[in-house]
Amino acid sequence: MKRKGIILIWIGCFLFVCSVYPMFLIMREKATIYHVYKNYAIEQLINVHSRMDATTVLNSPFMLTNNKIQVITEDTGIVAPKTINQKIKHIFKMKILINDEEKFPESEVTLTPEREEDSRFLSWLNVVKIREQDSGIEKTAIIQRLSSDWIPGKKNPSHTESQQWRIIYFTGYNQMEEEVFGYPDRGKHPLGVRLIQESQMSSTLIGFKSDVLTYLPSYYYPAIYPQLTFWVGVMLLIWGTVRFVRGMRDTSA
Template sequence: MTRKKIFLITMMSLFFIGVSIYPLFLIIQEMVLDRYLNSRYKIEEVIDVWNTRHQNADQYSYELASPIQWKGNIIEVLTRDTGVVAPKSRLDNDTLHVMQVTIKVNGREQSFPTQAWLPQNITKDSDYLSWLNLLKVKDNKNNMEQIAIVQRIADNWQRGDTTSQKWRILYVNEDQQVNEELFSYLERGDHLLGLKLVLSSSQSSSWIGYKSDIAYRLPSIFFPLLYPTGTFLIGLVLALLLYLRFRKLKCN
């Protein structure tokens, strides 16, 4: 093997590995974070936001139409129509209104009211889908349970714009304490559990990642099979061939 060929293979190996290693790192990072959160926390839905109660006679869930009582806490979700019609896309069949949503826990209003795009006449919990959900969260490390009230905030959100999303989560503890977590799409990397609850409760307009969205792009033959997985493997194979070649020359 001539020096020119060795140089060419070395450059090709470095190129393939160089362009592949960062996206591969992001994909693996998302897998590790999600596995950690799945092992640390047990998450269950509290309300029938998917409208599946009629499909399973054994399924039990609370209803938002009446106050939810959980371990001495009383949770109420109150809505008020602002009279403003929400922006509508071509795919929307129903007209939604900008509604003001107020959360009360044990008779006290928690934080500030938020806005959501909801039907004018709310008849079932699934009307809140993508705007509000309640989850039961158990920390397997200390066996503590909480109710998480997850809300997507409509303020300044533009339809189809993932990066302008904001969320609020109210954590209701067994001791009747309420903690608030507020974060945006750009801040999601510092709120891993919060984002896990957002994704588990379908409170995002699209599937997003903890640190990067690269792992949740629609799969195709090119991504991630050919790039970055295939290109990284090609780079490793070329590097291995060079190593074996130099080792053979050294032995001779």
């Protein structure tokens, strides 16, 4: 009984050690999702699935929490590197004027040079309203993607890890706050990550602190590994410890 207990403990330790870190990532991600969805309600001010709506809002000055917002783009004439989208795109300079002033640095975006019916900005910029559930305080935000499109074969740095965003929060006239962060430090900006997810400002699926929940589920992951292997490991550790202790008592007796 003592020997069987040791074997069970070794197997349990192996399964536990292999599963504990991904289980920690999954539980931490679920806890973050719970809190950020509980604390904030998000309302899309631009229907990302409606081309007409996006054109109407972003191609002309619009009001946002008593602030006049205008998005201005300037074609540099430089052809952008080829991406997963086969359309020919140019590098543009994008400025966001707030009350006719440029309060934040301009950014580079890649857009098709032809003027189209639908807005060309939606993969780079979006607008939402945020409501804090406890206090009822409302504010609006502009979510802007600062990183370039996905260039096939460019892996240094990888496309996902090189992503960057800017979020401008508005609470009143000329009352604003800028939040800039990248993929590696997104864990410090849970609300920002939710805004990025809901506004589709990321060209890849991203999680709040890790991407463990963005992987496609299968028969193996995550039901068998790490969830089942984790709990089987815990049970084997308990069972093996009980058998080992009983074996020690039988030996001493």
